[in-house]
Amino acid sequence: MSVPFLDLQAATAxxxxxxxxxxxxxxxxxWYVGGPEVSAFEEAFAGYSGAGHCVGVxxxxxxxxxxxxxxxxxxxxxxxxxxxxxxxTVLAVSMVGATPVLVExxxxxxxxxxxxxxxxxxxxxxxxxxxxxxxxxxxxxPLMEVARRHGLRLLxxxxxxxxxxxxxxxxxxxxxxxxxxxxxxxxxxxxGDGGAVTTNDPLIAQRIRTLGNYGxxxxxxxxxxxxxxxxxxxxxAILSVKLRHLDDWNRRRxxxxxxxxxxxxxxxxxxxxxxxxxxxxxxxxxxxxxAREALQRALANAGVExxxxxxxxxxRQQAYADxxxxxxxLPIADRLAGRVVSLPIGPHISDEQVGQVVTAVTALHRxxx
Ligand SMILES: Cc1ncc(COP(=O)(O)O)c(C=O)c1O
Numbered sequence: 001m002s003v004p005f006l007d008l009q010a011a012t013a014x015x016x017x018x019x020x021x022x023x024x025x026x027x028x029x030x031w032y033v034g035g036p037e038v039s040a041f042e043e044a045f046a047g048y049s050g051a052g053h054c055v056g057v058x059x060x061x062x063x064x065x066x067x068x069x070x071x072x073x074x075x076x077x078x079x080x081x082x083x084x085x086x087x088x089t090v091l092a093v094s095m096v097g098a099t100p101v102l103v104e105x106x107x108x109x110x111x112x113x114x115x116x117x118x119x120x121x122x123x124x125x126x127x128x129x130x131x132x133x134x135x136x137x138x139x140x141x142p143l144m145e146v147a148r149r150h151g152l153r154l155l156x157x158x159x160x161x162x163x164x165x166x167x168x169x170x171x172x173x174x175x176x177x178x179x180x181x182x183x184x185x186x187x188x189x190x191x192g193d194g195g196a197v198t199t200n201d202p203l204i205a206q207r208i209r210t211l212g213n214y215g216x217x218x219x220x221x222x223x224x225x226x227x228x229x230x231x232x233x234x235x236x237a238i239l240s241v242k243l244r245h246l247d248d249w250n251r252r253r254x255x256x257x258x259x260x261x262x263x264x265x266x267x268x269x270x271x272x273x274x275x276x277x278x279x280x281x282x283x284x285x286x287x288x289x290x291a292r293e294a295l296q297r298a299l300a301n302a303g304v305e306x307x308x309x310x311x312x313x314x315x316r317q318q319a320y321a322d323x324x325x326x327x328x329x330l331p332i333a334d335r336l337a338g339r340v341v342s343l344p345i346g347p348h349i350s351d352e353q354v355g356q357v358v359t360a361v362t363a364l365h366r367x368x369x
Pocket of ligand 1: 089157
């Protein structure tokens with residue numbers, strides 16, 4: 001039996017009749033951009049994440065980029081973010097012409113280390129941009145406290161954290177704005193691209209809506225130079241269906257994570273560390289290994305697909321060669337990039353498949369011992 005990293009077809013199959021109904025509704029509605037399906041999803045997702053407003057946009061990168069623009073971030077400004085994240089978070093900062101300031105994560109949680117953030121603040125800093133990486137909440141309270149003390153905005157990248165909780169509350173309604181991706185493999189994934197920003201600030205919500213609609217609030221009247229980035233009604237209708245199943249699917253992910261955490265303890269891997277103030281959405285189950293290649297090879301031979309999130313940290317990408325950081329400037333990000341490996345997890349992985357992963361890891365450990 002093979003164990004795919006994530007089975008998206010199974011996810012679609014489980015909800016097929018509901019999705020068919022949603023698609024048929026959109027086809028019959030005549031609304032192919034904007035309209036009631038988008039508004040209904042925005043309202044439902046704002047409610048789900050505990051925010052006053054939700055604005056659908058084209059994808060997660062645009063969600064970050066538009067949120068930064070709505071906060072007035074631009075050339076000459078600095079944005080603080082983690083050195084070990086996905087490239088999109090850094091790209092969003094570059095897209096508005098600001099400078100990304102990479103700060104090391106806490107090596108246990110993989111998330112931005114609040115203690116290091118303060119030291120990175122300069123008179124140019126405008127925003128602190130933590131990612132809830134792998135579906136686990138960043139430590140928001142101290143980050144918010146630092147932001148408040150220095151008059152900065154807090155923008156969260158929650159692309160991997162739909163349904164995750166921080167101190168009992170769902171991510172989405174706390175910071176100045178929270179950016180979401182509905183890329184198909186996300187916990188709440190569309191059947192195509194999609195994204196959103198949730199916020200409690202009506203001004204930020206309105207600016208994002210205007211910016212994503214050519215900079216226009218009233219037809220043919222352009223207040224600012226915007227772009228076209230809107231959540232598609234077909235995707236919104238599908239997301240409304242999937243949102244109703246998100247908690248159930250996240251519970252299934254949590255059960256898989258629990259099983260891995262129990263069965264893989266003491267098997268030579270560094271397992272995810274979960275502080276007691278977070279309930280992760282378990283978007284990814286990321287372990288660390290001193291012998292990653294051997295682990296991936298052994299798992300591949302046992303039919304288990306693994307991935308690396310992420311093999312090259314942003315500061316080592318050619319796209320960011322101009323950061324020109326001295327060698328060894330970001331040792332935690334470098335070390336994590338060399339050690340992390342993601343095991344299969346998702347709402348549709350079977351107990352047998354999880355058992356197959358555990359058996360393969362265990363056999364390798366026995367060989368090595
Ligand atoms: C942490 C993070 N931020 C941003 C993005 C960008 O989202 P999108 O692919 O929808 O542009 C992703 C996913 O792709 C992500 O994982």
